[in-house]
Amino acid sequence: MSEKLYTVVEGGSITTPAGFVSGGLHCGLKKTDRNDLAAILCEVPATAAAVYTTNLFQAAPLKVTRESLGNGVLRAVVVNSGNANACTGAQGEADAYEMRAAAARHLGVSEDDVAVASTGVIGELLKMDCVRSGLASLPEKLDGGASGAEEFCQAILTTDLVKKECCVKVNVGGKEVLIAGAAKGSGMIHPNMATMLGFMTTDAAVGQEELLTLLRQATDTTFNMITVDGDTSTNDMLVAMASGLAGNETLGRQHPDWEAFAAAFTHVCRHLAQAIARDGEGANHLIEVVVSGAEDVAAARAIAKTVVGSSLVKSAVFGADANWGRIIAAVGRAGVPVSVERVDISLGEIEVLSQSRPVAFDEEKALAYLQGDTVLITVNLGDGDGSATAWGCDLTYDYVRINAAYRT
Known part of the structure; x- marks a missing residue:
């Protein structure tokens, strides 16, 4: 709208x-x-x-x-x-x-x-x-x-x-x-x-x-x-x-x-x-995951929520590590069909995966991007018109500290 x-x-x-x-x-x-x-x-x-x-x-x-x-x-x-x-x-x-x-x-x-x-x-x-x-x-x-x-x-x-x-x-x-x-x-x-x-x-x-x-x-x-x-x-x-x-x-x-x-x-x-x-407990970054090209909206939502909720993805964002392997792994375990040869992934405007194949990218540029306040992860599946957006945050040492002593 x-x-x-x-x-x-x-x-x-x-x-x-x-x-x-x-x-x-x-x-x-x-x-x-x-x-x-x-x-x-x-x-x-x-x-x-x-x-x-x-x-x-x-x-x-x-x-x-x-x-x-x-x-x-x-x-x-x-x-x-x-x-x-x-x-x-x-x-x-x-x-x-x-x-x-x-x-x-x-x-x-x-x-x-x-x-x-x-x-x-x-x-x-x-x-x-x-x-x-x-x-x-x-x-x-x-x-x-x-x-x-x-x-x-x-x-x-x-x-x-x-x-x-x-x-x-x-x-x-x-x-x-x-x-x-x-x-x-x-x-x-x-x-x-x-x-x-x-x-x-x-x-x-x-x-x-x-x-x-x-x-x-x-x-x-x-x-x-x-x-x-x-x-x-x-x-x-x-x-x-x-x-x-x-x-x-x-x-x-x-x-x-x-x-x-x-x-x-x-x-x-x-x-x-x-x-x-x-404002997630201990968070340093807002993570936004945009999934497009899914078979339908339900599939897009399932994948977006799986990626943004992955502890490994969240940890990678905390460490400013452009480890797209954690993202593709989350896509693959979301429980919905995906054409495994068609997936594109970008971090902001930095393309890291095209048609499920690695793309050479500037690691220093990626590091600088991941150190920003908001991290956008886009995933295009190439399977249909379904799209969805999910939001989360990085996983930090402070999250463990806060919840280890929540009652005290």
Whole structure:
């Protein structure tokens, strides 16, 4: 889609769309004094939809959020970091329900209109005394400006080094519509969601079924195409809320501006997904793998995800080693048919393989390219029209250091 269909709003945040406020604070769930409890509140009932992790062990907040979304409407999302509330049994489930009830009470909304999300260490019970006191103080922290969005973004981080947010505007039937998002994610990231929490807000009026379908489609080409370490979390969740306060005619797939709205919505997802991959635990480089010429889109996605998720490819990028053999090996083990005599591979603009045969290239030029911030790997299979893009990061010594002492 052409970016002319929408415009990026510099400095925009989840509170830029009409009707939303947010905020965060430190309540004691984290060992440091960083924010660890936050909320987004919509002033009107918002059309809402969500997608979740495919991990069979799903954290208690996911059950609660699915229940709240039974009618496709939300007023608020409350989220904590520092504790995943996953694999915590009946007590953990009770705590998630209590968290929803307390948030609803203090925010002045119905329990059924509150989603709950958690992220952090698995297998430890929430410190509910901290959660209770934090939720009581949270409403006064909510703000519709930049400060509220900043405090929210800081509250959802775990091993993340930077906040992740994006906002765009698009014209729908002569009305300016805003779409924004914020996310966290740095480790335990793999396709079929990732260790990530994502929150999207828009002031568009949009049908609930259409919003859910769009959310799923956008997730498939963005969040489901990133990987950091091959692990899928128990807590992944992406929630979208639409206030409808932009005043546009309700969007559906037959609306003449649906294509522009969908492109803008997907741009926000793509930006957040890339930001998560770039901020992978210990990462020095963003890796982008573009596969073309595949038999179909499914084959292209499988190959792109296999290449970007290969520990050997990731290690080669970390070491600035133009070892294309690791790339071709990943292509060959992706589990989809490939014509083994037709593969072309390039690192940026440096061709290293043509028709599955080595190409002489300047090693020093390749070294300099691989030392850059972003590494583009292109793979052309010559088999069809299928194409896909995946994102990941290099594998560094710091990744092992971070995860060797995650609980301590």
